[in-house]
Amino acid sequence: MPRQQRRIQLPPVSTMFLWVLGGVYLVYLMALGNVLYTWVSARTETIIEHPVNTNPDVVVKHWTVASMRAATDADQQIGNAPAFPQGSIDTSKAAQQQGQPPRNGDPSYPLSTVGKVFFSNNAGQDFVCSGTAVASLNQSVVDTAGHCVYWNGGWVQNVIFCPLYENGNTPYGCWAARDLEAPSDWIDAKPNDYHHDFGMAIVAPNNQGLLTDLVGGAGWAYNQAVNQPFYAYGYPAGHPFDGQTRQSCEGSLGTSWQHGSGTVVSIPCNMTGGSSGGPWFIKSGDNWYLNGHNDFISSLQPGHMFSPYYDDTWYALYDKAQHT
Amino acid sequence: MSRQQRLIQLPLVGTILLCLLGGIYLVAWKRFSKPDAPVKIRKHSVKTRSEDTLKYWTADKMRNAKPANLPNVTDLKREKQQPRRPPV
Numbered sequence: 001m002p003r004q005q006r007r008i009q010l011p012p013v014s015t016m017f018l019w020v021l022g023g024v025y026l027v028y029l030m031a032l033g034n035v036l037y038t039w040v041s042a043r044t045e046t047i048i049e050h051p052v053n054t055n056p057d058v059v060v061k062h063w064t065v066a067s068m069r070a071a072t073d074a075d076q077q078i079g080n081a082p083a084f085p086q087g088s089i090d091t092s093k094a095a096q097q098q099g100q101p102p103r104n105g106d107p108s109y110p111l112s113t114v115g116k117v118f119f120s121n122n123a124g125q126d127f128v129c130s131g132t133a134v135a136s137l138n139q140s141v142v143d144t145a146g147h148c149v150y151w152n153g154g155w156v157q158n159v160i161f162c163p164l165y166e167n168g169n170t171p172y173g174c175w176a177a178r179d180l181e182a183p184s185d186w187i188d189a190k191p192n193d194y195h196h197d198f199g200m201a202i203v204a205p206n207n208q209g210l211l212t213d214l215v216g217g218a219g220w221a222y223n224q225a226v227n228q229p230f231y232a233y234g235y236p237a238g239h240p241f242d243g244q245t246r247q248s249c250e251g252s253l254g255t256s257w258q259h260g261s262g263t264v265v266s267i268p269c270n271m272t273g274g275s276s277g278g279p280w281f282i283k284s285g286d287n288w289y290l291n292g293h294n295d296f297i298s299s300l301q302p303g304h305m306f307s308p309y310y311d312d313t314w315y316a317l318y319d320k321a322q323h324t
Numbered sequence: 325m326s327r328q329q330r331l332i333q334l335p336l337v338g339t340i341l342l343c344l345l346g347g348i349y350l351v352a353w354k355r356f357s358k359p360d361a362p363v364k365i366r367k368h369s370v371k372t373r374s375e376d377t378l379k380y381w382t383a384d385k386m387r388n389a390k391p392a393n394l395p396n397v398t399d400l401k402r403e404k405q406q407p408r409r410p411p412v
Contacts, residue, residue: 021345128389155368168386174381177370183363206374255402296397297396301400
């Protein structure tokens with residue numbers, strides 16, 4: 001055999017080994033090709049231009065009041081937000097959804113989604129928290145703190161949500177919960193671990209209709225960057241507040257902390273008891289997105305309010321709630 | 325070089341190809357073979373009729389409801405790397 005031929009000839013064992021590896025590789029590519037394609041193509045954005053041929057007058061005439069009302073909300077689609085590497089926070093799966101304005105166009109939207117959550121504990125004592133009506137498929141989801149729906153080893157009772165509460169007045173009435181939900185991470189949490197202190201109430205329609213039809217549903221976002229301005233709201237009832245009016249802490253940047261077995265966020269805010277579960281919004285242009293809630297305080301950081309970081313667990317809870 | 329030695333020795337091209345395949349396999353395995361553990365959600369269905377629950381909450385009861393305490397936590401540690409603010 002000439003020297004040239006011998007150099008490119010593989011020994012039989014190596015040849016077989018390479019064939020096997022090649023085969024495995026091909027099977028792998030066939031199985032995961034679609035995933036890989038999505039993975040790669042997501043990094044290259046293509047802009048396609050589509051000229052509209054329809055006469056503008058015809059388009060405007062198409063949109064009668066009835067067809068506008070009957071139109072499906074395209075914002076139900078979840079849009080991927082840009083990813084920002086940050087500490088232990090994984091923003092690669094960040095997502096957000098725009099809010100759903102109320103049917104009557106209440107001018108106070110999106111703050112019309114904020115309200116008080118009343119409940120009784122197993123001993124029959126009455127308590128109050130805060131909460132937010134969230135844009136959802138069933139139009140009936142209220143976001144709040146986990147400790148406002150499940151506390152001391154039991155689900156709370158007599159839960160109602162009263163949006164736009166002010167001095168005993170509730171312009172659209174209140175909605176009673178038909179289901180309560182919380183992640184196992186909260187229910188089985190070790191003592192003093194609030195990093196997944198999420199809770200949601202799914203409310204039955206009241207005599208005026210579905211919750212978010214009346215007061216709107218707040219947009220939401222999760223797996224977001226933390227050092228951006230937050231806008232917190234709630235009904236603090238502990239001194240010096242009396243719980244009769246909505247209070248706010250607006251525009252301070254968030255700071256992330258390790259707490260328990262996860263991440264939490266803080267902002268400067270002096271709201272007191274009763275504000276638990278009240279929303280933290282982030283803003284992008286004119287859009288507001290729920291991205292936290294009043295949850296706990298710390299003597300290590302006086303004058304600050306903390307929220308669990310809204311991550312995949314929050315989304316899993318929300319998704320379950322909107323399908324309940 | 326003995327016949328035995330030549331049998332187990334791979335040529336350079338084969339070695340590079342094997343390393344390449346091994347690398348691709350490792351990267352893909354790391355990315356796809358560890359799916360996040362599914363999040364468990366607990367649900368509690370309320371047995372009381374919503375009308376009865378709404379009736380329970382009189383104006384007096386609402387006004388006298390105690391504020392749920394904000395838990396006070398001391399187990400906190402600053403994240404080392406502060407995240408960047410996303411562009412608006």
